[in-house]
Amino acid sequence: MSPEIGAFALILALCVALIQAVFPFIGAGKGRPQLMEIGCAAARIQAALLILAFAALGLKLPAFTAGGVMGGVFLFSHSLLPWIYIGASLIALGGFVLLSERPKRKEEA
Numbered sequence: 001m002s003p004e005i006g007a008f009a010l011i012l013a014l015c016v017a018l019i020q021a022v023f024p025f026i027g028a029g030k031g032r033p034q035l036m037e038i039g040c041a042a043a044r045i046q047a048a049l050l051i052l053a054f055a056a057l058g059l060k061l062p063a064f065t066a067g068g069v070m071g072g073v074f075l076f077s078h079s080l081l082p083w084i085y086i087g088a089s090l091i092a093l094g095g096f097v098l099l100s101e102r103p104k105r106k107e108e109a
Helices: 002-030 033-059 059-065 071-075 081-100
Strands: none
Touching: 002 033
């Protein structure tokens, strides 16, 4: 049950982050300080939800090594997979930057 609580807390933190991103901008555009103050409260709520998610997911960590429902997932996961994704995304970003460079015309140079 602990991983589900952690995942739910992360989803709620994402929703609070969206509120934190949108309402202060609207308040700044319309000059309403009440909407801008929502950002401070949302930051505190988001921090509390992330701490809850970290605690809920961290408490389940000893159960990974002891077996249980999540033990098989932990034992048979590919430990280098996140690094493969990070490397692939960095390579893709480099290719995008390389291809997005606009060649200069002779009259611009």
